[in-house]
Amino acid sequence: MAKISNTEKKIMPFLEPIIAEKNLELVDLEFVKEGANWYLRVYIDKEGGVDIDDCEGVSRALEAGLDAGDPIEQAYILEVSSPGIDRPLKKEADFEKYRGEIIDIKLYKARDGQKQYQGKLLGLENGAISIEYEGNLVITFEQKEVAAVRLAVIF
Incomplete structure (x- = not known):
């Protein structure tokens, strides 16, 4: 299955405790370049599914945690969302x-x-x-x- 990048490995320790603290599951993570921009996409879930408030709460907490630790060298756009109905199976x-x-x-x-x-x-x-x-x-x-x-x- 698709390999996890070094950047993704580096930021995992910042993400997992923040997401777990909110009683959510980290489903998937992508750090990809599309056009001129880099995107950090974080997919979260919980029993019964996530809503916009879950995504917003995680986004705000991750922004603060990632800004403080600064594990990513280049500028990027953070996106937090549900994995969708076609959820990837990785773990x-x-x-x-x-x-x-x-x-x-x-x-x-x-x-x-x-x-x-x-x-x-x-x-x-x-x-x-x-x-x-x-x-x-x-x-x-x-x-x-x-x-x-x-x-x-x-x-």
């Missing part, structure tokens, strides 16, 4: 929590002519993600071949 706890749910898996390199799979999450074990595919087939993917895993959005 071992995510794979346990969403076992039995339908997920989308995107691979770095095609397998059997496909780079994307959808199926019921069976679990993560020993670095391998297993899904029930097309109703009865079980397919296992090594984490190193997986670019992204998200909850599927089915209408």
Whole structure:
């Protein structure tokens, strides 16, 4: 799955206690350059979902914490939001929590002519993600071949 950058590793110690103090979960983190601007995107969640007040509270607290510690050298725009209905699964706890749910898996390199799979999450074990595919087939993917895993959005 996608690797975490050095900047993301450096700022994690600033983020996690602030988010945990507000009884929220850090779901994902991105530090990316888009056009001329750098963006620090922080995705938070809690049971029942987050609202605008949660995002605003975390944003204000993170601004103060990050400004005080100054772990990021370049100027950036801070964005705090919900992970959305197509939430990424990254941590071992995510794979346990969403076992039995339908997920989308995107691979770095095609397998059997496909780079994307959808199926019921069976679990993560020993670095391998297993899904029930097309109703009865079980397919296992090594984490190193997986670019992204998200909850599927089915209408």
